[in-house]
Amino acid sequence: MASGDLLKRLFASYRRGDSKEFNNAALELIAEEEQRNHHVLARDLQKILENGNGRPTSSVRRFDLEQIPQDRERGTTLLEIRSPQRFLNELIISPELHEQIDVVLNEYRALQILQANNLRARQKLLLAGPPGCGKTLCAEVIASELGLPLIYTRFDAVISSYLGETAANLRKVFEYAQRGTWVVFFDEFDAIGKSREDVEDHGELKRVVNTFLQLLDNFESDSIFIAATNHERLLDRALWRRFDDILFFDKPTADQIRKLIDIKLSSVRHMDLNIDSFVDRMVGWSHADVERVCFEAIKIGLLLRQTIVTDEIFTLAYERQRRRLEIVQKTTQ
Numbered sequence: 001m002a003s004g005d006l007l008k009r010l011f012a013s014y015r016r017g018d019s020k021e022f023n024n025a026a027l028e029l030i031a032e033e034e035q036r037n038h039h040v041l042a043r044d045l046q047k048i049l050e051n052g053n054g055r056p057t058s059s060v061r062r063f064d065l066e067q068i069p070q071d072r073e074r075g076t077t078l079l080e081i082r083s084p085q086r087f088l089n090e091l092i093i094s095p096e097l098h099e100q101i102d103v104v105l106n107e108y109r110a111l112q113i114l115q116a117n118n119l120r121a122r123q124k125l126l127l128a129g130p131p132g133c134g135k136t137l138c139a140e141v142i143a144s145e146l147g148l149p150l151i152y153t154r155f156d157a158v159i160s161s162y163l164g165e166t167a168a169n170l171r172k173v174f175e176y177a178q179r180g181t182w183v184v185f186f187d188e189f190d191a192i193g194k195s196r197e198d199v200e201d202h203g204e205l206k207r208v209v210n211t212f213l214q215l216l217d218n219f220e221s222d223s224i225f226i227a228a229t230n231h232e233r234l235l236d237r238a239l240w241r242r243f244d245d246i247l248f249f250d251k252p253t254a255d256q257i258r259k260l261i262d263i264k265l266s267s268v269r270h271m272d273l274n275i276d277s278f279v280d281r282m283v284g285w286s287h288a289d290v291e292r293v294c295f296e297a298i299k300i301g302l303l304l305r306q307t308i309v310t311d312e313i314f315t316l317a318y319e320r321q322r323r324r325l326e327i328v329q330k331t332t333q
């Protein structure tokens, strides 16, 4: 905790309305916390001091009155502001990926120290991997863990059939993002990031990708920029280079499936359920598929007025999901 003298100075200056002294005392207090290795607290205090507002989601408060940018032709909003509440312990991923995310979080928490030493934190991330394996969840987790609001932009909202409008929309999103500190998340990134060598993608798309690259290069702020794709092979090399780190998400291993089921069923009784007998059958499924089986099982149990998820209930839920996946596979072949 801060020293008593410093706290007294802070209170006294506040009482006198001496904002200069208040500011000095506050800065000393932040430095003191920094020295004690309380980096998160120091950073939060700094933010409060800068924004004049006690909440980490201050960007939302400051900017929510300002117009969220819209597509000029369609009048639709180009982004959404979210305050995610999902944390690291929910993410079931490999230890390597876990470590990569830890590095991102730790570097961001030490952003000022790194900046003071002319070092860059990993602030521009590309998340790649198959659907339903945690890319969007990861962006939310990073935002929650760092106490930052999240700007969510889907590329299909940005892409316009009107010439030049997509680039204009992109510019609007970046301009908006530049005004606060957030996790800026571009989902379904492939829509724009398709290889510029792709023979069919001439003209407009090329211009859009170039605009995007320029905007990304010029995006200097305390925000974290995250783009997600499930077609990483389609992405242009020029795009890859722009990111400080690339995080690959994969389908869950048998162990991870077991863990996921355990977590998702933690709110209901299931002690007689033989989870292992299902795990092997779900290898190859995404996290989202496995999660759906768990939710389905809980729902079936509730509708049957049963407080326990049994083998029978779980089998029924599993079969429903298996059939669903079969249909999806047939229709997408």
Ligand SMILES: Nc1ncnc2c1ncn2[C@@H]1O[C@H](COP(=O)(O)OP(=O)(O)OP(=O)(O)O)[C@@H](O)[C@H]1O
Pocket: 090, 091, 092, 093, 129, 130, 131, 132, 133, 134, 135, 136, 137, 138, 228, 229, 230, 249, 260, 287, 288, 291
């Ligand atoms: N690695 C994971 N650990 C725990 N839960 C997960 C994981 N991946 C996915 N889930 C669950 O499935 C849901 C959907 O996953 P998510 O939206 O993050 O997938 P995605 O990789 O972004 O997929 P898409 O490519 O379709 O956008 C999540 O909200 C979460 O509940």
Ligand SMILES: [Mg+2]
Pocket: 135, 136, 137, 187, 228
């Ligand atoms: Mg997603």
